[in-house]
Amino acid sequence: MNTKPTIDELFEQRITYPDFDARDRLARLVGLDEKIGSLSKILGLLVNSNGLVNWANKYHSGADQIVNMILRRPPLVVLAGDVGSGKSELAETIGDAVAHQEDIEITLLPLSLSSRGQGRVGEMTQLVSSAFEYTVAEAEKLKSTSGPARGGVILLVDEADALAQSREAAQMHHEDRAGVNAFIRGIDRIANGHLPAAVIMCTNRVNALDPAIKRRAAEILTFSRPDENQRNAVLNGPLIQLGFQQEHVKHFVKATGPNGQRKYGFTFSDLTQRLIPAIVLDAYPNNAISPKRALEVTNQIIPTSPFNEEVA
Ligand SMILES: Nc1ncnc2c1ncn2[C@@H]1O[C@H](COP(=O)(O)OP(=O)(O)O)[C@@H](O)[C@H]1O
Ligand SMILES: [Mg+2]
Known part of the structure; x- marks a missing residue:
C-alpha cells in the first residue's frame, strides 16, 4: 500500500508571484522572447479566462464561439527540446510575467519526477495523482463564480521524460502507462472544473511524447541550442x-x-x-x-x- 505523500514531500519549494528573483531570472534568458510572450498569454488565459471574455466584448462582441474554442483548450503546455536550453528556467519564472499581466497572484507547484517515482510499484502514479489533487484543491479555493479568479495555480511537472514516453513504445511497462493515464485524468479534471490552473510539462524527448498527451497540449514549445x-x-x-x-x-x-x-x-x-x-x-x-x-x-x-x- 502506498501512503499519500504530504504536500511538502510532493513539491519542491512552492513559489508565489510576483517575485523579484523570478523576474530577474526571466529577464536574463536569451533568445526566448517569443516563447515568453506566447507562454504568458496561454497561461494567462488558462488561469484567468475573464481576460479573453473582456477582450471579445471589446473587439468582437457576440463572438462566443471563438471564445469557447479558446477556453476549451486543455490546460497543458509542453516545453520540449534539448537539455540545458532554458525549459526549467522558463517554467520556474514565467509565473512572474503572468502575475503582472493578469494582475493576480500566481502560485507555482513544482513537481520533479527525475529523482522520484522510480522506486516502488505504483509510486509514479501516486505522485502524479496526488500532485493533481493538490493542484485542484488549491485552484478551487481561487475560483470565482463571477469576475476574475482570485489567483491562479501552475503545476510544473519537470523532468517528465518517463511520463512523456509514448504509450505505444513496446518497452514501456505497465506502471509507466498508469502514470500517463493519471496525468491525463488530472488534465481533464482541471479542464472540466474550469479551474484557474494550468500545467507545464517539461521533457527532453519531444519525439517520444505520448500521443494522448500531445493531443491535449494547448501548445508544444520546442527549445534548441543557441545560435x-x-x-x-x-x-x-x-x-x-x-x-x-x-x-x-x-x-x-x-x-x-x-x-x-x-x-x-x-x-x-x-x-x-x-x-x-x-x-x-x-x-x-x-x-x-x-x-x-x-x-x-x-x-x-x-x-x-x-x-x-x-x-x-
Ligand atoms: N535561453 C537561455 N539564456 C540564458 N541562459 C540559459 C538559457 N537557457 C538555459 N540557460 C542556462 O542554463 C541553465 C540550465 O537551464 P535549464 O532551464 O535548467 O535547462 P533545461 O532546458 O534542461 O531545463 C540555466 O540556469 C541558465 O543558466
Ligand atoms: Mg530542466
Missing part, C-alpha cells in the same frame, strides 16, 4: 567585463558553435555552467584570465551531446 547571435548574447557581457575585446569575443562565439568535428555547438547551460566556470577556475587563484588561455580552455570542453531520441 551564433544567442551565444554572443550570453558570452559578450561576462567576457567584456573581463577586459576582452569584441574581436576576442567573436573567437569564443565561433569556438562554441558547430564545427567540422561535431554537428552541434554548446548548449546554453554548457556556456553558463561549464565554460565560464572552467575559464575562471583555470586562472584562479594566482592568475588573471587571458583571452589566449581562456580560448584554449574552451577548446578542450566537449559540449553536451544532444539527447538521443529513440528512433521509432
